[in-house]
Amino acid sequence: MTTKKFCIIGAGSSGIAVAKALKQKGLDFDCFEKGSDIGGNWRYNNDNGVSAAYRSLHIDTSRKNLQYPDFPTPDDLPDFPSHWQVMQYLDSYAEKFGIRSHIRFRTSVTKVEPVGSGEWAVTLDSGETLAYSAVIVANGHLWDTRLPDFPGQFEGPQIHSHAYKTAAPFDDKRVLVVGIGNSAVDIAVDLCRRAASVTLSTRRGAWIMPKYIMGIPTDRWGAFFSRKLKLPTVLSRMIVNRLMYLTVGDQRRYGMPTPKHPMWREHATISQELLPYIGHGWIRVKPNVAKLDGSRVSFADGSAEDFDAIIYATGYKTSFPFLDPAIFAVKDNEAPQLYRRMLALERPGLYFAGLVQPIGATIPLVEIQSRWLAGVLAGEITLPSKDAMRAELREHWRGVKRRYVDSARYTLEVDYRDYAAQMREDMASGRGGY
Numbered sequence: 001m002t003t004k005k006f007c008i009i010g011a012g013s014s015g016i017a018v019a020k021a022l023k024q025k026g027l028d029f030d031c032f033e034k035g036s037d038i039g040g041n042w043r044y045n046n047d048n049g050v051s052a053a054y055r056s057l058h059i060d061t062s063r064k065n066l067q068y069p070d071f072p073t074p075d076d077l078p079d080f081p082s083h084w085q086v087m088q089y090l091d092s093y094a095e096k097f098g099i100r101s102h103i104r105f106r107t108s109v110t111k112v113e114p115v116g117s118g119e120w121a122v123t124l125d126s127g128e129t130l131a132y133s134a135v136i137v138a139n140g141h142l143w144d145t146r147l148p149d150f151p152g153q154f155e156g157p158q159i160h161s162h163a164y165k166t167a168a169p170f171d172d173k174r175v176l177v178v179g180i181g182n183s184a185v186d187i188a189v190d191l192c193r194r195a196a197s198v199t200l201s202t203r204r205g206a207w208i209m210p211k212y213i214m215g216i217p218t219d220r221w222g223a224f225f226s227r228k229l230k231l232p233t234v235l236s237r238m239i240v241n242r243l244m245y246l247t248v249g250d251q252r253r254y255g256m257p258t259p260k261h262p263m264w265r266e267h268a269t270i271s272q273e274l275l276p277y278i279g280h281g282w283i284r285v286k287p288n289v290a291k292l293d294g295s296r297v298s299f300a301d302g303s304a305e306d307f308d309a310i311i312y313a314t315g316y317k318t319s320f321p322f323l324d325p326a327i328f329a330v331k332d333n334e335a336p337q338l339y340r341r342m343l344a345l346e347r348p349g350l351y352f353a354g355l356v357q358p359i360g361a362t363i364p365l366v367e368i369q370s371r372w373l374a375g376v377l378a379g380e381i382t383l384p385s386k387d388a389m390r391a392e393l394r395e396h397w398r399g400v401k402r403r404y405v406d407s408a409r410y411t412l413e414v415d416y417r418d419y420a421a422q423m424r425e426d427m428a429s430g431r432g433g434y
Contacts, residue, residue, distance in 0.1 A: 005029060006377060007122050007132040009112070009322070011103050012040020013090060014354030014366045015138035017068065020097040021370035025378045030132075031099075032124065034108040038094050040140055042086045045165070050143035052162045052183070056190045057083045060182050060270040061361040062217035068093060068367045079217050109322045112137075112350075120349055123322075134377060137320060138353040141412065144319040147312055148178065152292035154310055161187055161313035167194045170309055175199070176297060178289060179313030180206040185271045187311060192282040199307070201299065203288040205257035208275055209268035213240075213247050218270070219360065226417050233359065233415050234403070237264040254279045257287075265405050267359065315409060318355070330355075332408035335397035339389040340423065340432065341414060342369060343376070351376075357409070360416040372423045381426055388434035395434075 008018050011033035022029045035048030044053045058080045059066055063073040066086075071093050077085055094100055111123040112135055123129045145160040157169075161183045167190050175195045177188045180202035192198040209218055221243060225236035241263045252258055254275040259266065277283045287300040298304040318330040328344050330336045336355070337345045344350040351373055354366045375381040383389070396414075404410040426432050 005133055007032070007120070007130070007135045008138055008353075009109050009122075009135065010040060010138040010140060011035075011038045011099075011105075012138065012140055012354075013042060013363050014140070014370075015040070016090065016094050016099050017363075017367045017370040018136050018138055018353050018373060019099050019102055020093075021367075021374035022377065023097065023099070023102065025374045027374065027377055029102065030130070031103040032107045032109050032122075033103050033105050036105050038100070038103070039087050039090050041142055042083050042090060044083050044087075050140070052142055053083045054164050054187070054190070055166045057186065059083075059086060060211070062211075062219050065217075065219050065223060066361045066363055069364055070367070071096065080211060112320075112322045113324065113327060114347065114349070118349055132349075134349040134351060136351045136353055136373060137323075137355070139320065141318045141355060142316050144317045145312075146315045146317050148289070148314050150289050150292050153294070154292040154297070154307075155294045156307065157309045159309075159311055161311055162316075164311060167191045170195050172196045173308035174306065176201060176286075176289075176307045176310045177313060178310060179315070180269055181267075181313060181315070182270055184313030185269055185274045187313060188283050189271065189273045189277055192277055196308075197284070198282065199284045199286055199305070201286045201289055202257070205259045207241070207259065207263040207266065207268040208248075208251050208256055209240075209244055209263075209270050210248055210275075211270060211272040213243050218244070222360075233417055234264045237359070238262075248275060251275055255285050257285070259405075261405050265403065267357075267409070318412065330411065332411055333406070334411070335393055335400075336412065337393065339383075339392055340372065340426070341396075341412075341419070342373060343383070343389070345386065345389055345393065355412060356414045356419070357412040358414050358416040358419070365414075365416055365420060368420050368423050372427060375427050376432075381430055381432055383432045384434045389432075392434040 006029040008015050008031040011031055016038055019031050035046050041051050043051055062079045063077050063081055067073040073089055108125040110125050113121050115121045119131050120135045121129055121131055145162050164187055170191055171194050173195050174197045175191055176199050177184050178201045188198050188200050222236050222240050225231045225239055226233055255278045290300050291298040295306045296304055297307055341356050342351050353369050358365050400413050404413055
């Protein structure tokens with residue numbers, strides 16, 4: 001085996017941030033990307049085969065909150081750029097920091113396993129095996145689709161939202177969209193002017209947050225309260241919830257049920273158009289699916305309707321095709337065994353970047369993760385004892401269970417402000433906290 005120092009798997013927005021951070025520390029590394037270019041999930045029709053971007057996709061985070069901290073988004077971009085504009089930004093980032101020359105494109109990692117004394121063997125689809133002292137996994141967690149197990153069978157076309165690209169295949173069809181997250185409502189809105197009918201099915205409803213409140217992107221209100229005024233995240237979100245109510249009123253008036261839990265206990269669904277489209281009759285809302293029977297779908301309220309197609313916007317499983325689950329796995333509703341959400345407790349030398357689900361943007365948070373990882377690998381941050389790392393993990397998981405609803409969706413949850421502050425403190429002190 002040829003020995004290299006560090007390995008990065010994936011060249012999406014997380015992988016290129018890690019590559020930049022390691023390069024700036026003068027660390028030797030390889031980065032492998034199965035597609036022919038950078039961008040991961042943001043590259044529409046990415047030939048890596050795992051991008052979920054659809055043609056009408058725009059970001060749900062305003063651009064100033066999306067950007068890498070040391071690389072501002074251009075001022076001429078709109079508040080909510082399209083995926084093409086996000087890709088232009090990522091391309092500029094890679095160019096600015098000279099990342100592409102460090103990436104081996106069209107190269108898939110097929111196996112990662114520990115060998116010898118602290119080394120990791122990385123096998124490529126070419127059959128080549130390389131040895132590294134550390135592996136950083138940045139392959140993303142929005143590609144392994146999760147499908148519901150409803151009773152019965154549906155005879156028409158069924159796809160996961162991951163496979164959705166445009167509304168054209170659904171022209172004049174009766175379409176059921178299952179789910180109430182951002183992808184579900186984006187797709188429902190995209191479909192409703194071309195399909196014969198669009199129906200959203202939701203188990204428990206969701207809080208629908210507009211993209212703008214009083215002409216200002218909603219996430220900037222949250223940033224103002226939490227970062228400028230230093231208010232706790234829960235209080236900030238409660239205030240934004242009241243502002244939202246003043247802007248759009250009671251969403252039940254439009255026909256969208258509200259959850260039983262308060263908004264601060266979940267990820268709100270972001271959409272400027274959903275509630276007005278429901279109010280205009282372009283989109284209808286139904287409870288959870290009870291049964292599939294040919295073209296007929298029965299719902300939990302006892303109603304039943306015929307549909308021509310179903311789109312399941314039902315989320316993703318977190319998996320790593322190159323890692324044996326016995327080496328590392330993430331299980332629903334169980335704390336991932338990762339110190340600071342990055343370092344595998346039982347597998348020294350195995351790290352993860354971007355394996356988080358924050359309230360707020362992931363890209364700037366991963367940039368902080370990347371600098372933390374580079375500091376650890378460069379020996380600038382001393383890690384605490386194994387017991388202390390376990391204590392840190394337990395404390396984090398208690399906070400997750402206390403704050404958020406009991407759902408697999410929150411397995412990777414972090415509080416942006418608290419988590420970023422922890423990593424910055426570690427870097428400033430040179431010691432990992434607990």
